[in-house]
Amino acid sequence: MSRFAVSAAALMLVTAPLAYAQAPAPAPAPGDSCTVLHATTQDANGRTMWCNATMTGDHSLVWQYGGPGE
Structure with a gap:
């Protein structure tokens, strides 16, 4: 194999995982919508x-501070 082919193969092996890396999802803020009633998360x-x-409007589910015990 030529030196170029070996270098290209090595470069592909090193950079391939970077193409599939995902950034973490941003933490929710109060008022952002959610889908599971009484679910918990951290900001x-x-x-x-x-x-x-929500207490007003269409009573949609949103992230809020203060849960069942507060």
């Missing part, structure tokens, strides 16, 4: 948030 600062229905 960017590590504070716990709950998925609850």
